[in-house]
Amino acid sequence: MNILGISAYYHDSAACLVVDGEIIAAAQEERFTRKKHDSEFPVQAINFCLAEAAIRAESLDCVVFYDKPFLKFERLFETYLAFAPRGFKSFATSLPVWVKDKLFQKKTITDALKVNFGTDIDWGARLRFSEHHLSHAASAFYPSPFKDAAILTMDGVGEWATTSLAVGAENTITVHKEIHFPHSIGLLYSAFTSFAGFKVNSGEYKLMGLAPYGEPKFVELIKDNLIDIKDDGSFHLDMSYFDYCTDLAMTNARFDALFGGPARVSESSLTQREMDLAASIQAVTEEVVIKLARGIRQSTGQRNLCLAGGVALNCVANGKLLQERIFDQIWIQPASGDAGGAIGAALSVYHLMLQQPRHIQPRDGMKGAYLGPSYSQAEIERRLKAIGALFSIVSDEELIDETASALVEGKAVGWHQGRMEFGPRSLGARSIIADPRSSQVQKQLNLKIKYRESFRPFAPSVLREDASNWFDIDVDSPYMLLVADISHDKKLPMNDEQNTLFGIDKLNVARSEIPAVTHIDYSARIQTVDAETNPKYHALISKFKALTQCPVLVNTSFNVRGEPIVNTPEDAFRCLMGTELDFLAIGNCILHKTGQNPALIIRYENEFELD
Structure with missing residues (x-):
């Protein structure tokens, strides 16, 4: 079939x-x-x-x-x-x-x-x-790996439903409860995304990343005026503050007045207000998610929970939900959006x-989300030759050794291996990777390679067997959908002067032994890597660990701002030549930026519409 x-x-x-x-x-x-x-x-x-x-x-x-x-x-x-x-x-x-x-x-x-x-x-x-x-x-x-489970779906809106509770048992799904448009936690979060000057449907993750720079000063104002949250997590919005039902905008003048002025203009400087708004709506979203989960557990008696819908990509809320231990196990669809x-x-x-x-699989049925195209070694070589790329061909062992050495030398590496990931996250198949121990990597990757806002954090890929030694997490997180704190013994204390910093000024303070993946609240969006699901990426991190005693790499999506994640070898080579990437590994081909024809260097950062 x-x-x-x-x-x-x-x-x-x-x-x-x-x-x-x-x-x-x-x-x-x-x-x-x-x-x-x-x-x-x-x-x-x-x-x-x-x-x-x-x-x-x-x-x-x-x-x-x-x-x-x-x-x-x-x-x-x-x-x-x-x-x-x-x-x-x-x-x-x-x-x-x-x-x-x-x-x-x-x-x-x-x-x-x-x-x-x-x-x-x-x-x-x-x-x-x-x-x-x-x-x-x-x-x-x-x-999911569950025979039966509660299922929570949260997004902007489908046909009518914006939040739904269902129960899955064997091969059946039964919907128990829905919250309908216009009352939507996804649209509420998108309203704040728009008000902070980011694009709806693509900027929500920026708002989440901005939240730790602020204080949740507006939580009570939001709950007193915009959203009424019940004990079971159900909610109701006051639509007099929103225009998404009646206009082509998310919010209106009442919303502006409530928060002290008009929305931020896109690409203008961020102020403390946007940071505090981000922290506040993130806290409200977490409250809704946790209360919904508690209500679902009580009403269904289910011990396992499955999550999907755009709100399920809020990995900070997912991490808080995991900490609450409301359910025995949680599984999140890696492509939770549309x-x-x-x-x-x-x-x-x-x-x-x-x-x-x-036919339930012990891990899950998503195969690590590696469901996209792959390219044979012969095809990679043919494609690279056709576009004028210069490369060396190495064995599997040499590939791992040379890439790990490049990382130790501080180089930013493009890593294009195997089948492309499905969903919004790069998971070690189409990734830009780097040494997490460097205090300069976050800023350099953001500004010189990704061409994006400096405040945005990067995620760590960590060997599954070492995850609990470096992060406060004791479960698999293969899809980079859970946030947890850095382990206490890996944190670096802040001095009195550093503790007085506000907003973006906090960015340059190293907070742990792996500062490039440590957000300003000592958290990280974790991807655990195991040898069975992605053996080549696991081998690379293992080699890096052998060289540095650190089983962690910076992992960010292989693209620049506004560009989809690379698919083909040609896409990867263009990104190498259009950014300040140093080193590219595609299959068993290694490419050094310094060894390429200078005539192939392109201006890359303005090629795509900003997200």
Whole structure:
């Protein structure tokens, strides 16, 4: 049984192929088109999935779209009626698009399938639609290592649901409770993202990274005016402060007045207000998540929890939830956003509609999230030669030795190995890596390679067997979705003068033996690496440990600001030549920046639209 799952037309289009219940391949369209958050029909991602499984389009038994467009239109129309005439501007802007494209999306999808994958196939007969939050829930539960679990989905909005509670048992999922639009913890967080001058749907992680620089001074103001949180985590927003129902903006003048002035202009200097706002909405979000989890545990009696939806990418909240020990085990879908809906859509049809049994994997069914394209050594060499790259070919052992030595020498390394990751995180397949012991690495990587804001933290990759010696964590965190503190014996105390610093001034203070991955609150977003899931990356960190006694590397996504994570060897080489990267390892090819043709150096930082 070959089932293709698709998410498209909103943001983060993606495709996933499930064969007899096993996830064979999954990829986001942006990685192929090089357009960040590409929302178009995922033609290239589908082509990859079919090629990876070595099947043709006619062999697909089912194609499943990740939500129900007509229910979304119903929500748009009913929202307009509820707020009329105030929402006419937004409604008038949206209506032509819906009538032309989205309301009749079944035809749009079948037409796209015909044009790209065969006009002689009755795609309409093979097409199915899942509900948005069901797709998220299925993506969280079915690949999880749990026989049964509570499932919490939190995002901006699907059709109507913004937060949903379900229970998974064997191959079934039963929805127990939903919170509906316009009341949304995801949209509340996005409202603060927008107010702080960051882009909605891409800047939320910046707000999370900014939070430790501030103080949660506005928590009570938020809870007294914007959101009413009940003991079970359910909540209600005061919509008089928000315009996302009635206008093309997230907030309004009442919101401005509540927080002492208008929103920050994008790319302007950050002030203490933005830092305090970030800290405050982060604290409120954590309260909601923890109360929801407690309520779910009490109402369902389940001992395991699965998380999905965009809010599940808030790894700080996830870390706090883990510390509360409300559930015995927590599993988070690594592609928790809309892209992951493609996985859930396919799995929901296989298990719910077709009633096929699950085959639970001891770790999980996501294969480390290494579900994207890979390139053979011969293909890597051919592609690099074609673009004029100069490289040496080494053995596996030499690759590890030379890369580890480059890291010890302080070089920033591009690491392109094996199958590309699915989801927003680089996990040691398409990563930029560096020595975490350097107090200068964070600033240098941000400003000279990533071309992004200096305050943004970097994550550590740590050998799983050493994780508890360096961080306050005793569970696997393979998908970089949990934040924990640096171990006490690795911390460096601050002196009296350093303790008086505020805001961004805190950035330059080394707080631990691995300052490049230690955020200003002594926390880190951890990826644990084991030899079974990613043996080559594990071997590299092990070699670095042998040279330095440190089993940790800086790991950040292999891209610059506004660019999708690199996919092909050509993408990786362009990033080498367009940034201040020093060293590139692709398969068994090693490339030194200093050894390349200077004519191939490009201005890279302005090539992509800022995120």
